Amino acid sequence: MASVDVLSTGHGPGLVVLPGGTRRARHYQRMADALSGTYTVHVIERRGRGRSPAQGDDYGLDVEISDALEVLEETGSRQLFGHSYGGLVALHVALRTDLDRVIAYEPGVSVNGAIPWDWQPRFEQLLAEGKDARAMVQFLHGLDLMPSGPHVNAIAWVMQRATAEGRAVREVLPTIVRETGVMRELDSDGSRYAAITAPTLLLGGGRSPAYFHEILNVLVETIPNAKRVITPEFDHNAPDLDGPTAVAELIRA
Template identity: 70%
Template structure:
């Protein structure tokens, strides 16, 4: 049995989905449902979430890759889809095992210092001091995904305390630093990804931060069998929130 919990739906060839930072398996239910007539979709509940193991003191990318490889083996799947940090995991899983296809949506892959990391110390201090809303705004603002300021902190605080979705996201905030430390420490010139032998579909959105799209361009020129599609109206959360059915159509094509 795989170490992590897995949400499964659909019939057909297996497709393993790897969620991004602060995301749970259930956030990809709409994506899975839209693919269910073509694939058996296995969405991993990554470490630090639900019934899956905690990240633990020795957390690193190897733990995530091992979980993916276990799910691939157990489900006999030959394709993976990874979103954001899950995209980084997917690319490294593709370096470790033969796949029929690897699909990533704006992977948290740092190339030549592209992924911001200077925000982490303040984020960790805010979190340790119990300022969860300020920590989350600082995190998302540093990644160019949210405006900053007291009004935004107030909105996030209300969400974190008054909505079930906000409370669930708040619970995952401690998982952010270990994952981003991994991503930043893996910074490279991108050359390692030339060893990805599987066909790669690289997806992104025109409303996403520029540094994420720049990485997609580098990967498209580095991975031997890569196709890149940037959809102008998509943002970074297209797979899980804003356009899961449309992302599913790109995967199905």
């Protein structure tokens, strides 16, 4: 059995899904359901979530790659989808093994320092102080994933504390520390991704932060067999929250 928990649905060729930061496997259920008539979708519950192991002191990119390779082998899957941090992992898996296709939705690839990190010290401080809701707001504001300002800040704080979804997200906030550490360590000019041989579909949203567009620009010019599709109405959370069925259509096309 694979080292991590996997949620599977559908029938057809295998497609493995790697969730993004703070995301659980269940967040991709609607996308998986929309794909289930075409693929057997295997969504990995990445480490630090649910019944999968904790990240552990030895956590790093190689651990995530190993988990993905195990699931690919056990399920006989030849296609891999990754969202955000999961997209970063997916691209590095494609550097290690032959795939029929790799799909990355706004992968968390730090290219030429495009991703901002000045929010991180304050985030870690708030997390250490047990101020998890405020830490989450710091994380979202810092990466330009939600509007800023005192009014929005107060509403977000209340919502994240009050809702079940907010509580679920706060439970996995500690995983951000190690995952963003991996992203920062891998910052480069992006040239390493020229070694990806699999056909690569790069997806993004017109409403996402500008740095994701910078990243996709570099990747589509670097990966030999890459195609980029930007959907104007999508934001960074289209695969898991705002447009899973539409993202499934792009994957299936």
